[in-house]
Amino acid sequence: MKQAVLVVDVQPSxxxxxxxxxxxxxxxxxxxxxxxxxxxxxxxxxxxxxxGWTPRSVDDSLVQADRIILKYGYSPPPEVIEQFQSWKIDRVLVCGIQADTCVLAAGFALFDAGLQPTLIADAVVGSSLDRSGKLGVELWRHHFGQIINNHLEIT
Incomplete structure (x- = not known):
């Protein structure tokens, strides 16, 4: 199984x-x-x-990745899916910020594209509603099922 990582919105703002x-x-x-x-x-x-609030209009990723893609709103833009498809990826390991909103939106986009979204539960935080990320992890489990609890277990 060919895997890749999606890092969602790990940025200073x-x-x-x-x-x-x-x-x-x-x-x-x-x-x-x-x-x-x-x-x-x-x-x-x-x-x-x-x-009544906005993300910053200029911000950068705190994570060096093979590709950085800007987005506006909760969902990843089509370029994210296109990149994984061009790499012929089977499973996308997902980590990042707002497990219950932006990370979950990425899961839906990956799922709908036929990729296997897999959440790395110890590499997410939630929104201000639940900073622990537990709500997002449970929503992910309900919708996609695929969760790895410890980032050190990934091979």
Whole structure:
């Protein structure tokens, strides 16, 4: 099975814990990797109008990946799926920020594209609703089933 890593929005504006940055870096160095960076453009996604806050309009990934892809909103753009398909990936290992929103949205996109999304449970944090990430892990388990609990177990 050919695997790759998707690092979702591990960037300064979301104030990731150091352990998440380190685990994401280790995973991205071990496999072909894509990292998304969420940016704000009100004309593309009305964060401020609808939610009263915005991600930064300029921010960068804290994880060096084979490919960095900008996104606007919760879901990954088509370029993320296209990249994994071009690498002929079977399973995508997912880590990052907002397990219950952006990470979950990535899972749906990967699943719908016929890839096998697999969450790395000890390499995610949740949104402000549940910073522990437990809600996101349970939602992932319900929708996709595939979870690895410890990033050190991945071969």
């Amino acid at each position: 979301f104030d990731p814990p150091d352990w998440l940055v380190e685990r994401s870096r280790l995973l991205a160095a071990k496999f072909p990797s894509v990292a998304t960076v969420e940016r704000h453009d009100e004309a593309k996604v009305p964060f401020f109008r609808q939610l």
